[in-house]
Structures are given as structure tokens and as C-alpha cells.
Amino acid sequence: MKRLLVSIHDVAPSHFARLERIVPFLEETNGIGTRYSMLVVPDFWRKGHLRDDPAFCAWLRARAAAGVEMILHGYYHRDETPHTSWGQSLKASALTAREGEFLGLSRAEALARMQQGKAELEDILGQAVKGFIAPAWLYSAGTKDALKDANMMFAEDHWRVxxxxxxxxxxxxxVISYASRSKSRIASSLLWSRLATTLLRPLDTVRLAVHPHDFDIPSLITETHRALGVLQQNRQLSYYYELAAD
Known part of the structure; x- marks a missing residue:
């Protein structure tokens, strides 16, 4: 069976207005229903914790109760670690706009944030949180080790689950994903998406990730709609946790 995993990243109160557009786009316009995942950040860029926004928490609980899979996506999402190695500094600046929160954390630091975020999110949702996906898909060695201690069933980076x-x-x-920070990144995202819907066809599992700021760019909305239409033709929509049963 071929699978399609669809996810919304950076789910947080600061993106609520965009999320209220993305959800019907996925569920209704593209016919996905609730068979997709939300990657939730407890305190996105320290702009306001989930628990301090009752309306957002109620909305999140409603989506979870309807069947949307909820995944912990870091804690702050912002990379606040001073990187001493050239390689990590390059990743932190070139691959993402200082959003690789878990790129430089020790095992103990990563575990503490995972455990805190998991407990807080489970309290808000009233249900178990089974997986963790690091912001910008970037992990330190310590973070990878901490996943076991935090009892995370699954994790994902850009190249694997x-x-x-x-x-x-x-x-x-x-992952098929989009970048909206510049015209060149938008253009490369559009090209990659069009190629990927063909090149990734042989794979058993294809992943498509949507970020809130994608919905500020009409061409990215149009391409996401096209890609989802193509990918749904021969794939079953799935949750991440279902891969553990394969």
C-alpha cells in the first residue's frame, strides 16, 4: 500500500488566522478530511504559550477530537544555542532562519523540552501525543538519543521517518515542502514540487508539509492544491503513527 502523509507545521496561536484558512483548504477543498497531522509548538518564538489562549486551545482540542493527529514540534521553535562548529553554524543560518531549535541541544536539554512540551500538550488535548518532529527537521546527536527517553513512538527529518x-x-x-522567504526560494519550491510529484512516485510513502506562511503566496497555494490532487490519485492518506504498524 502506498501512503501519503500530509502535515501542517508551526501550529501556534500566532498563526491562528492562517491556520483557519489552511484547515478548510485541506479538509474540504482537497478532500483530505481529518487524515493529516498538525505539528504543534507550545510557545512559538516565545510569542505566547498555548495555554494562555483558551480559544486556540479549544480549536486545537476540536481538531484532535475530530481525528487530526497531533505531534510535538519543538518547544520554542527558535534556535537560541550559540553554535561553535562551522557545520552547525552553516545549518543554522543557511538551511533555516534560526529555527532549528534542537540542532545544538544536549541530550538533557532536549529531553527536558520534549517532556515539558509533551506533558503540556497532552494536558491541553486530553489525549496522548505519540511523536516528535524537530523544527526545521534539524536534530543534534543528543536530541536523537533523547527521543527514546521521552518515549516518542516516531520522529522525522527531511529524509526519513x-x-x-x-x-x-x-x-x-x-519531504515536499515550500519556502516563502524570497522570490528565489518560492521559484525553487514550485519547481521542486512539480518534479517531486513525478520523481517520488515509486516511493511507498510520500510526505507533504505545509507551513502557515505558504498561504501568504498565491502561487504556493495553487501548487499545493495541484500536488495534493496528483498525490491522492494512487495513495492512501495516513497518519505517522500508522507507519509503526507496517
């Missing part, structure tokens, strides 16, 4: 407790990879291949 794996089960930390079993050290088992359950999906391989690059």
Missing part, C-alpha cells in the same frame, strides 16, 4: 525505540526507519525520501 523512524521509530526511535526500535531504531527502525519506516519511510525514506525527501
Amino acid at each position: 523512524w521509530l526511535p525505540g526500535q531504531d527502525r526507519v519506516v519511510a525514506k525520501g525527501p
Whole structure:
């Protein structure tokens, strides 16, 4: 069986207005229903914790109760670690706009944030949170080790989905995602998406990720709609946790 995993990243109160547009776009316009995942950040860029916005928490609980899969997506999402190595500094600045929160954390630091975020999100939702996906898909070695201690069933980076407790990879291949920070990034995103819907066809599992700021760019909205239409033709919409049963 071929699968399609669709996710919304950076789910937080500061993006509420955009999220209220993205959800009907996925659920109704593209016919996905609630078979997709939300990557939730407890205190996105320290702009306001989930628990301090009752309306957003109620909305999040309603989506979870309807069947949307909820995944912990860091804690602050902002990379506040001073990087000493050239490689990590390059990743932090070139691959993302200082959003790789877990790129430089030790095992103890990563575990503490995972445990705190998981407990807070479960309290808000009233249900278990099974997985963790690091902001910008960037992990330190310590973060990867901490996934087991935090009892995370699954994790994802840009190239794979794996089960930390079993050290088992359950999906391989690059994520289809979009960048909206500049005209050149938008153009490259559009090209990659059009190529990927063909090039990734042989894969058992294809992943497509939507970010709130994608919906500030009409061409990215149009391309996301096209890509979802193509990918749904021969794939079953799935949740991340279902990969553990394969």
C-alpha cells in the first residue's frame, strides 16, 4: 500500500488566522478530511504559550477530537544555542532562519523540552501525543538519543521517518515542502514540487508539509492544491503513527 502523509507545521496561536484558512483548504477543498497531522509548538518564538489562549486551545482540542493527529514540534521553535562548529553554524543560518531549535541541544536539554512540551500538550488535548518532529527537521546527536527517553513512538527529518525505540526507519525520501522567504526560494519550491510529484512516485510513502506562511503566496497555494490532487490519485492518506504498524 502506498501512503501519503500530509502535515501542517508551526501550529501556534500566532498563526491562528492562517491556520483557519489552511484547515478548510485541506479538509474540504482537497478532500483530505481529518487524515493529516498538525505539528504543534507550545510557545512559538516565545510569542505566547498555548495555554494562555483558551480559544486556540479549544480549536486545537476540536481538531484532535475530530481525528487530526497531533505531534510535538519543538518547544520554542527558535534556535537560541550559540553554535561553535562551522557545520552547525552553516545549518543554522543557511538551511533555516534560526529555527532549528534542537540542532545544538544536549541530550538533557532536549529531553527536558520534549517532556515539558509533551506533558503540556497532552494536558491541553486530553489525549496522548505519540511523536516528535524537530523544527526545521534539524536534530543534534543528543536530541536523537533523547527521543527514546521521552518515549516518542516516531520522529522525522527531511529524509526519513523512524521509530526511535526500535531504531527502525519506516519511510525514506525527501519531504515536499515550500519556502516563502524570497522570490528565489518560492521559484525553487514550485519547481521542486512539480518534479517531486513525478520523481517520488515509486516511493511507498510520500510526505507533504505545509507551513502557515505558504498561504501568504498565491502561487504556493495553487501548487499545493495541484500536488495534493496528483498525490491522492494512487495513495492512501495516513497518519505517522500508522507507519509503526507496517
